[in-house]
Amino acid sequence: MKLSEVFNQLSNGELNQVSIGGQSQGVINDYNNKIIVNHINLGLANLHQRFHLKDGTLSLSTEVGKTDYLLGDDVLDVTWVFNSEGSSVPFTMPSTRVLRIPNDVGATQLEVVYRAGHPVFDTSEDGDIDPDFMEVDLPYIYLEPLLYFVASRVYHPITVLPNEMHLGSSYAAKYEQACQRLELANFVLNKELNNDRLTRNGWV
Numbered sequence: 534m535k536l537s538e539v540f541n542q543l544s545n546g547e548l549n550q551v552s553i554g555g556q557s558q559g560v561i562n563d564y565n566n567k568i569i570v571n572h573i574n575l576g577l578a579n580l581h582q583r584f585h586l587k588d589g590t591l592s593l594s595t596e597v598g599k600t601d602y603l604l605g606d607d608v609l610d611v612t613w614v615f616n617s618e619g620s621s622v623p624f625t626m627p628s629t630r631v632l633r634i635p636n637d638v639g640a641t642q643l644e645v646v647y648r649a650g651h652p653v654f655d656t657s658e659d660g661d662i663d664p665d666f667m668e669v670d671l672p673y674i675y676l677e678p679l680l681y682f683v684a685s686r687v688y689h690p691i692t693v694l695p696n697e698m699h700l701g702s703s704y705a706a707k708y709e710q711a712c713q714r715l716e717l718a719n720f721v722l723n724k725e726l727n728n729d730r731l732t733r734n735g736w737v
Contacts, residue, residue: 534673536654537664539573539683540566542676547684547704566664567656569683573669576682577651580675582609583712587670589649593632597640604630604647613646675715681708 540561553565561569581587593602593614604611608630614622622643625633632645651670654662671679681704689701 534669534671534676535665536570536573536662536667536669539669539676539679540569540664542680543569543683547680548687551687553687563662566662567660569687570654570656570662572683572686573679574651574653574656575686576679577669577671578653579682580671580679580712581648581650584675584715585648586672586675587649587651588612589647591645591647593643593645595634595638595641595643598636600633600636601627602632602634604632604645606630607650607652609648609650611645611647615644615646617642678708678711678715681705681711 544561548561548569553561553568589607591605595602611624611626611632614624614632614634616622616638622638623635627633634643654660654667656662685701685704685708687701688699688704
């Protein structure tokens with residue numbers, strides 16, 4: 534889906550009663566879109582950490598005597614490592630983004646299959662946000678919890694009167710409930726799809 538779809542859902546739903554960055558209620562435009570995109574970045578990171586939503590592969594050239602290799606920023610966890618013959622290679626992850634291969638592998642070319650995170654949208658001063666052309670790589674069924682996550686962060690700093698429901702906490706609870714429903718419905722299916730994907734690509 535496009536980033537504009539996420540904006541539209543927020544503007545017409547969860548954020549239609551709140552003013553963001555001095556704009557009218559529910560308005561997300563060039564003046565305030567980076568505020569919302571920062572929240573979207575965090576929500577996408579959280580969902581990709583919680584659910585196995587995306588796979589990535591990379592080729593790794595090993596060196597004799599070297600065991601530890603630094604991986605890219607989008608690597609959340611390594612799933613499999615294969616050599617050029619298609620055989621599985623043992624590995625460990627001593628720290629985040631560091632892949633450790635045994636010494637006896639020697640110098641060879643390896644294929645690394647990993648859980649990938651979502652690319653971060655650039656919200657720096659020089660970054661250009663064009664929601665109609667920016668792709669959110671997320672299955673549509675996960676859009677609802679993303680909207681709840683963003684809303685929880687937007688409403689969280691807003692002060693409420695005593696005995697009033699805090700919308701930030703309410704949307705945080707909705708986010709957790711939506712994620713739990715997805716976990717119950719898709720946990721086994723996700724694992725089967727991931728294993729099948731490895732088979733189709735000839736990695737096992």
